[in-house]
Amino acid sequence: MLTSRQTAIAPGLSKNMRQTLTGLVTHILLIVFGFAFALPFLWQLSTSLKPDSQIFILPPLWIPHPIMWANYPRALTYIPYFLYFKNTLYIALFNVIAALFSCTFVAYGFARINWPGRSILFSILLATLMIPSPVTLIPTFLIFRQLGWVGTPNPLTWPALFGNAFYIFLLRQFYMTIPQELSQAAKIDGASEFAIYWRIILPLARPAMATIALFTFLANWNDFLGPLIYLSDKQQYTLALGLYGFAGSRGTEWGLLMAAGTVTIMPIIILFFLAQRTFIEGIALTGTKG
Amino acid sequence: MTELASPTRITKPRSRNRRWSRAVRHDLINGLIFVSPWLIGLLIFTLYPLLASLYYSFTDYNVLQPAKFVGTRNFADMFARDHLFWTAVKNTLIYAGFSIPLNVCASICLALLLNVKVRGMSIYRTIFYLPSIFPQVVTALLFSWMLNPQFGLINAMLRQVGLPGMGWLTDPNWAKPAIILLNLWGIGGSMVIYLAALQDVPRHLYEAADIDGAGALVKTWYITLPMITPTIFFNLVLGTIEAFQSFTFVYVLTSGEGGPLDSTLFYTLLLYRNAFSYLKMGYASAMAWILALTIILLSFLIFRTSGRWVFYGGDNH
Known part of the structure; x- marks a missing residue:
């Protein structure tokens, strides 16, 4: 059956020729799709380097002439980029550090200590993953309002101290693969659970921690809804929110807007090239194990 | 430790009734200490908000005055009076109905292409993946420029091949397709997940098919796709x-x-507007619960049908 199908698809071709053909088709498709995916970003770069006179012309111009570098310093001062960069970095780093401590700590309780009730609580942890965030959004907002934290970055940072269910789950799976003998040997030497967590498990969990750090950073760097709800003072805006505000006030100055967009994604592109392996392995890990 | 041990010895008959020995209790305390940050977070940021929003959904609550219980009025208003609610439901269903299958198909296709051992694979992977980690605000602004009806790149390209330009975000018929298109640019994340799954498909399955003389398409349909379900x-x-x-x-x-x-x-969007523009927290909570129930129901349905099309277990079968 298989052979008849195969000859129907490519009659009279030898195996080698078929392989070359498949390779060629793959290459052509990859180039076409690769081009399509790169196009928006190239267009952003191109627009960001144009004066208005070259933006609103048809057919569109790809290579600006002359190149308008001035859009960048203008966009940087207009957003104001460095202030928003600092605000965003504070929120993102707070979340990374807090998530690393809290998630690794909690996961230890779920993976390395055997106690009654553990499996029930773990099922609850998994169940919370299914809860869509809009349901908890309003009461959570009201809690922070009661605390007087609306209009400050605190609602965007402090919750990270209580861990993130998905990352706790990931770490727990990771901890389960570490041999129990390591813990037992340390216990015989009189080590406390905390010492085992701190000196044995944490150093071994570094690959998983790198993944969590990266994705926590990214999620907070890119977050829009959180800052939109909780931040009101322009001095505290994050890059995402600041860029949106900038678009509202200078909506048709595409050169400036694209320059501002480019400098907002630059840190992410740099981060990606610095930690490419963690990205690719991490996303595969979160995707298949989850 | 020894001081602690003695009282239990004295009350031995009672301690036999106790379910847990000292070692178990020790583990219980340690376990609870370790999970306590999450447990506290669960109470403050999940359980309380869940119950509170359920309560709010039966109230009229504008934050400034205390919540007033109104029974099922919010739900009745939503289903019977608020035509915007049904507009939002319709829009979301249309968008999801097109976007979800399209994203799944497109990301699998890209992953299949990348899974063929070609030169420059990591460059292509980077090109496909990067847009998915860009902030959505940047992507949205970039596309609002690209989809500009007059001077946008996409209409310029359409005109170049002889097609008419679209109104895109200014045309009610083309605004949803525009957003679906926008989403397609971000499929790199799921593509990488599929790629990892593809690379886990055991090689010997393909070797067996090769002996039977199966072509690439046949192998993809009968081996690769079932294995990544x-x-x-x-x-x-x-x-x-x-x-x-x-x-x-x-x-x-x-x-x-x-x-x-x-x-x-x-x-x-409608939920956000009701909550934070109109301060109709009760109504917005009711909307949130309907959304949550819908999502849970859909996940459950997908889960129920999964027995028929999801293939688990690789080597054992």
Whole structure:
């Protein structure tokens, strides 16, 4: 059956020729799709380097002439980029550090200590993953309002101290693969659970921690809804929110807007090239194990 | 430790009734200490908000005055009076109905292409993956420029091949397709997940098919796709949850309006507007619960059908 199908698809071709053909088709498709995916970003770069006179012309111009570098310093001062960069970095780093401590700590309780009730609580942890965030959004907002934290970055940072269910789950799976003998040997030497967590498990969990750090950073760097709800003072805006505000006030100055967009994604592109392996392995890990 | 041990010895008959020995209790205390940050967070940021929003959904609550219990009025208003609610439901369903399958198919196709051992694979992977980690605000602003009816790149390219330019975000018929297109640019994340799954398909299955003389298409259809169904299942559930909560793209593209003519008024956009623009917290909570129940029901349905099409277990079968 298989052979008849195969000859129907490519009659009279030898195996080698078929392989070359498949390779060629793959290459052509990859180039076409690769081009399509790169196009928006190239267009952003191109627009960001144009004066208005070259933006609103048809057919569109790809290579600006002359190149308008001035859009960048203008966009940087207009957003104001460095202030928003600092605000965003504070929120993102707070979340990374807090998530690393809290998630690794909690996961230890779920993976390395055997106690009654553990499996029930773990099922609850998994169940919370299914809860869509809009349901908890309003009461959570009201809690922070009661605390007087609306209009400050605190609602965007402090919750990270209580861990993130998905990352706790990931770490727990990771901890389960570490041999129990390591813990037992340390216990015989009189080590406390905390010492085992701190000196044995944490150093071994570094690959998983790198993944969590990266994705926590990214999620907070890119977050829009959180800052939109909780931040009101322009001095505290994050890059995402600041860029949106900038678009509202200078909506048709595409050169400036694209320059501002480019400098907002630059840190992410740099981060990606610095930690490419963690990205690719991490996303595969979160995707298949989850 | 010894002081602690003696009272239990004295009350030995009672301690036999106790379910847990000292070692177990010790573990229990340690376990609870370790999970306590999450446990506290669960109470403050999950359980309390769940109950509170359930309560609010039966109240009239504008934050400034205390919540007033109104029974099922919010739900009745939503279903019978609020035509915007049904517009939002319709928009979200249309968007999700097109976007979810399209994203799954497109990301699998890209992953299949990348899985062929070609030169420059990591460059292509980078090109496909990077847009998925860009902030949605940047992507939305970039596309609002690219989709500009007059001077945008996309219409310019359409005209170049002889097609008419579209109104895109200014045309109620083309605004949703524009947002679906926007989402396609971000499929790199799920593509990488599929790629990892593809690389886990045991080689010997292909070798067996090679002996039978199977071609590439046959192998893809009969071996590759069945073997990655668990990943498809996972992405389908995640994609559904995401599509129903889609917010940032439409908010940025339409300045929170959901225009033109409410054609991109998605469910979460209306929810946000009710909660934070009109301060109708009770009504918005009711909307949130309907959304949550819908998402849970859909996930459950996908889960129920999964027995028929998801293939688990590789080597054992």
